[in-house]
Amino acid sequence: MTAVDIQEIAHRITSEDEALSVASQLSDEFAAGAGVRDAQRLLPHDEVRTLAQSGLLGLSVPKEFGGIDASTETLAEVFRLLAEGDPSIAQIPHSHFTFLEALRYQGSNEQKQFFYAEALSGKQFANAQSERGNKTIDIDGTTLTPDWEDFVLEGRKFYCTGALFADWIVVRAANADQFTETGAQVKSAVYLPRNTPGLSIVDDWDGMGQKTTASGTVTLESVSVPRFNVVPFTSLFTHPTTYGAQAQILHAAIDTGIASAALRESVKLAAKARPFFEAKVDTAVEDPLLVQLAGEATIEVRAARSLLAEAARSIDVARRNPTEDSTARASIDAATAKVVGARASLAATSTLFEIGGTRSAGESANLSRFWRDARTHTLHDPTRWKVQHIGRWTLSGTIPPRHGLL
Template sequence: MSKSLMERVAHVIADADEALAVAARLAATFAEGAAERDAVRRLPEAELDELSASGLLAITVPREYGGADVGTATVAEVFRLLAAADPNIAQIPQSHFVYVNALRHNGNADQRGFFFTEVLAGRRFGNAQSEAGTKHVQDYRTRLRAAADGYVLDGVKHYSTGALFAHWIPVLAKDDEDKIVVAYVPADADGVTVTDDWDGMGQRTTASGSVRLDGVRVPADRVLPHHLTFTGPQLYGARAQILHAAIDAGIARGALAEAAEFVRTRSRPWFEAGVERADQDPLTVQRFGELEITVRAAEALLAEAGRAVDGATLDEPGVASASIAVAAAKAFADRAAVEVTNALFEVSGTRSALDSLNLHRHWRNARTHTLHDPVRWKVQHIGRYALTGSPPPRHGLI
């Protein structure tokens, strides 16, 4: 498959069980080359084509449009499985699922029909959302201005994960009334320039670079009134944030698994332990027990959050409870990912620090990805909810 035109229609996954089985199979394949891809920064284009062909990118398309319409708990577990193998590949389609969900929220029948067909065919959505140099993360300068035959889009976006690999790039912009809209733009449209200028120390192969939009023509039927999403109780933010939590939990599990393999096969025991192998050292065993508990707790909170979202009523109390569950999962997974990827070196010994082994990619990936949406603010919202019952804000980042 090529980015501009895929030669065959993607497989259509039938249900949650098949989605999880496909994710596990792909994760096993993607894990094999993860360290090498990171070391030389080889972008996972072939792997993303596999992901598209597998049908996983369409598992949230509603049943009436031909999709599996799986629940949030299933989507989160798919992301966790992929992230344990290669969190770069897991992060790239995060925005894809977010903007499929945006269509469910605010797309009209024609828009849903068109774009859900695209998604079922394996087409990928990227994102052009964040901007650099503005007052804060929700201060957007990109503009969608009315024109005789639709709209014209101008602006510069940064941290545009997925855009380089996308068929469609959803762009957050403000319209002539200063309201937030989403314009779905073909990646090869005139005036669109996607630059691979991402230089992060971690998540190196996400290609989270910049997108420049110079006089891009946008038909009216490719624009969604995104501002309407946040006018009432909604799970849009929770469904987006739980995917970040899943990626962090996956990073923690992948790092712990590789640490265990290293200790079993390459580490030496400390001489005072009086044992033959490193995996017999009682202090090492103790530390692995502690880390396993941490990872299992992250996974349990993630699963609980998924169930909370799937079972939530779309009123203020139901949405608040589910959003807080997701915030708790993200706050804990954030800590777990950083702790476990750091402890990898503690339990594995000096040899694990060799650059040629590239075990440090786990910590670099965790430290980079956990910068998404500071958990200290999530903890504030969790605390207020626990203490006074105050619902979290509706801004879409919790």
């Protein structure tokens, strides 16, 4: 392992209030160029570097390792603010915090010391999890094979959000010839430096939305992996934790941030729009039907924000006392926030055009990016299954499943 370069050490955030203030400032900065970056697919290298140097990437580091161990409520609000500025940039560090959380539960003390120091210095972690061609997305063809004292990693991953910007790539891999008692693959999370020989990243993401997340392909060819860099993954889901709920609440925060941004843009458009002649009013903001649309959108966005905060507090309670019941409640609350946040983002980004009128559809304004970002991000994990879990919990107290599809 190499020592952290002193020149790259990030600002050290010392309180949650400071974190929210920094996130709000960055949100405004990122919003200023978001439209141009989307229209021209300009990858946000400078913005991601600014995010790293801000100190926000170290928010979840436990206090015993030098961080402030920020609450989930604060972390979710940080993501909501970033997404309100630019949803692509907000999506990039999602896996960063998810795999720092995996270390909390699964890492050795030595691994925590090293990787948490990396996060505090501004180093970014990204994921390489999803694969194509398998029957279901929970099957991994990427394999980790023992090689004397260490391992060899082989495989190909897709939708690797943020990998192009990251210092560390975390690969989910199946342990060769290792299975659980039920016959499922035993999996590991492999933490690899970005410049590892045999690891290549291709910028081939062509999504209609979240265009600048660089969610491309990662290929792993005979990659040599030190044992120190391997963290058990399957065993993370054999006992109650808030790992999955935290990952989901950050997705909900991104959806809610998009909804907030769309509502904000709608207000700007309404001030410039012409009233419909049948309304017989002087300004668009006096049109009772537009007033109705704005009211409905506000209710949906406020509901999403309230449920986001409520679910985040539920996760914080469960993390302090992770029982079967407390973690299940946290997962259900996170699922509820995710469903409502997704609905609010899709509704608010559509209402934007109703309020803005014909001029809002112009390519030069690029307002379609709000809807495209919402529609793309809400495809990440199906809310229809979350509604099922919520319903079963409500009617029969059925515990939602624990898995690593985040």
